[in-house]
Amino acid sequence: MAHDYDHIPRRLGNYWLETRLGSGYSGSIFRAYNVYTGEFVALKVQDVNHECPTNRYEEHIYPLLQGGEGMPKLFASGVQGKWHYLVISLLGSSLDNIYRNNGKKPLDLRSVCSIAIQVISRLQTMHNHEVLHRDIQLGNCAIGLSPNETMIYMIDFGFSKQYIDQRTRRHIPDSKQKRDFLGNYWFTSVGVHCKGKVPSRRDDLEAAALMFIHLLTPGGLSWTRNGVPKTDEQHRRLKRAKETARPEDLCRGMPSEFEEFLRYCRRLKFAEQPDYEHWMNEFRELAHENGFTEIDKFIWPPPPQQAKPARSQPAPQRPAVTTSEMENVLQDLAKLQLNNRPILADQTNVPAAQATKPEGKKDGDVIDLSSDSSVGNPSQEPPRNLPPRTPVRIKKASRLEQLRIAISDATDNAGLATVVAEFTTFLKETGSSKTLTKEGFAFMDALYKQLADPSVFVQPLRTSRTRSTTTEKPAGPQPAYVKLDLVARLRREVVRAQDNRALAKMVADFGAVTNRSSGRTITKDGFAFLEGLSSRLKALN
Numbered sequence: 324m325a326h327d328y329d330h331i332p333r334r335l336g337n338y339w340l341e342t343r344l345g346s347g348y349s350g351s352i353f354r355a356y357n358v359y360t361g362e363f364v365a366l367k368v369q370d371v372n373h374e375c376p377t378n379r380y381e382e383h384i385y386p387l388l389q390g391g392e393g394m395p396k397l398f399a400s401g402v403q404g405k406w407h408y409l410v411i412s413l414l415g416s417s418l419d420n421i422y423r424n425n426g427k428k429p430l431d432l433r434s435v436c437s438i439a440i441q442v443i444s445r446l447q448t449m450h451n452h453e454v455l456h457r458d459i460q461l462g463n464c465a466i467g468l469s470p471n472e473t474m475i476y477m478i479d480f481g482f483s484k485q486y487i488d489q490r491t492r493r494h495i496p497d498s499k500q501k502r503d504f505l506g507n508y509w510f511t512s513v514g515v516h517c518k519g520k521v522p523s524r525r526d527d528l529e530a531a532a533l534m535f536i537h538l539l540t541p542g543g544l545s546w547t548r549n550g551v552p553k554t555d556e557q558h559r560r561l562k563r564a565k566e567t568a569r570p571e572d573l574c575r576g577m578p579s580e581f582e583e584f585l586r587y588c589r590r591l592k593f594a595e596q597p598d599y600e601h602w603m604n605e606f607r608e609l610a611h612e613n614g615f616t617e618i619d620k621f622i623w624p625p626p627p628q629q630a631k632p633a634r635s636q637p638a639p640q641r642p643a644v645t646t647s648e649m650e651n652v653l654q655d656l657a658k659l660q661l662n663n664r665p666i667l668a669d670q671t672n673v674p675a676a677q678a679t680k681p682e683g684k685k686d687g688d689v690i691d692l693s694s695d696s697s698v699g700n701p702s703q704e705p706p707r708n709l710p711p712r713t714p715v716r717i718k719k720a721s722r723l724e725q726l727r728i729a730i731s732d733a734t735d736n737a738g739l740a741t742v743v744a745e746f747t748t749f750l751k752e753t754g755s756s757k758t759l760t761k762e763g764f765a766f767m768d769a770l771y772k773q774l775a776d777p778s779v780f781v782q783p784l785r786t787s788r789t790r791s792t793t794t795e796k797p798a799g800p801q802p803a804y805v806k807l808d809l810v811a812r813l814r815r816e817v818v819r820a821q822d823n824r825a826l827a828k829m830v831a832d833f834g835a836v837t838n839r840s841s842g843r844t845i846t847k848d849g850f851a852f853l854e855g856l857s858s859r860l861k862a863l864n
């Protein structure tokens with residue numbers, strides 16, 4: 324049915340329509356103002372006879388979301404003549420506009436981390452209000468107008484639905500029956516789009532994951548490159564491409580968080596509550612490790628010193644498998660009861676198991692997954708037709724955790740000195756990021772404990788109640804010079820420290836001042852302090 328949007332009256336209710344901001348399948352949206360207060364708003368107008376009355380659905384959803392961060396306000400709604408209208412907060416550009424105006428080039432890592440944090444948070448808000456969005460896409464995320472231009476808002480609730488049955492208070496049921504696809508071609512999850520599953524919270528998150536990956540991919544996700552499908556055959560091809568794309572291929576060259584997030588979304592059960600906080604923290608930490616500050620704000624265009632192209636930076640190697648997947652594999656392996664059954668159906672071409680067992684290995688020995696399978700038998704050629712093995716990337720967090728354990732296990736100053744030196748070198752070599760992450764602080768806590776008194780319980784350095792000499796100063800970020808002065812002094816004094824207690828106090832001061840500095844980065848003086856600390860520990864052994 325054609326709808327004559329050119330004949331919408333200039334005034335609807337108390338609002339005067341100014342300019343058209345956009346039009347979609349279901350209606351038009353205008354910038355308008357309240358004729359009494361002069362306040363600018365956005366007005367969504369739809370023909371009351373529209374075959375898909377999305378304005379009516381939105382009118383029902385908006386009140387459920389009022390007051391939530393990043394949710395537009397609904398000021399009024401009504402019908403005038405043949406027009407149904409919704410009056411909502413006027414916002415700025417959508418992420419789709421931003422992406423297009425940027426020439427559809429991949430966005431920088433800072434921007435994508437910040438989008439990820441905010442979009443996940445918006446979904447958390449919506450889901451906490453028992454609402455699924457069901458149409459996550461770039462065009463449905465818009466930034467605010469000044470002074471809210473760093474906030475991403477969620478818009479277009481025309482496909483939204485409550486996932487808690489209001490009568491029974493239970494989660495809506497899953498179904499084996501294939502449903503017609505509802506959502507958008509680019510980002511709707513594989514389950515909903517390609518397999519006809521019932522959408523739930525996990526699918527909102529998966530769509531978000533695909534959106535983040537799209538923003539980091541030159542040319543965008545492969546199935547978006549031929550435009551909107553016009554025939555059933557084109558749509559079938561698009562679905563096949565989407566369904567068969569492996570996360571590791573989609574995310575090649577990106578920081579591993581994106582692949583891990585996509586895999587996580589796809590592993591979620593139908594009614595499972597996603598761990599939003601965990602993933603917001605993962606993206607915050609990734610940003611932190613790359614030296615990006617104020618990451619909870621979406622700043623467009625990105626601050627020049629932080630606008631590193633996402634692909635050209637030394638992204639950590641993506642793991643062949645994630646830690647949790649590896650855990651699952653190991654658990655499944657442990658559960659296998661092979662007894663005397665053949666490992667392969669046809670063993671005629673497989674050397675006897677005993678013959679390939681490395682010297683000295685007994686049944687029940689732990690399999691060393693990090694070593695190459697040919698190590699036990701140097702003459703053995705690696706098997707053909709197997710993909711090359713990618714080393715599992717030890718994430719910064721895991722390495723720091725190893726070092727924390729090592730520092731807690733050290734029994735004398737020489738041992739402490741060695742681990743401090745390793746910690747310093749590791750941080751120096753972690754790409755451009757010299758940020759002290761929460762694992763870094765945990766290391767400093769363990770070091771402090773060892774130096775002060777290995778038998779006492781220690782308040783973590785990242786709480787506001789530190790033992791440092793700077794505790795009298797108010798908590799919160801400090802001007803850079805305070806940090807620079809103190810760290811430079813620590814660097815000078817560490818070489819003269821008389822005992823471990825003096826060193827402990829310095830470590831506490833260093834931790835406290837780094838925690839309160841913006842970015843929590845370790846400066847040149849900071850590294851010199853850590854190196855001096857290692858040398859002094861050796862001298863005091």
Ligand SMILES: Nc1ncnc2c1ncn2[C@@H]1O[C@H](COP(=O)(O)OP(=O)(O)OP(=O)(O)O)[C@@H](O)[C@H]1O
Binds near residue numbers: 346347348377420
């Ligand atoms: N509150 C708003 N303030 C400013 N611009 C907006 C607002 N809401 C929507 N827009 C603009 O109008 C476009 C269409 O809005 P929306 O998605 O809500 O309408 P729709 O008719 O449901 O569109 P579609 O059919 O494309 O889903 C958005 O992409 C955005 O650019």
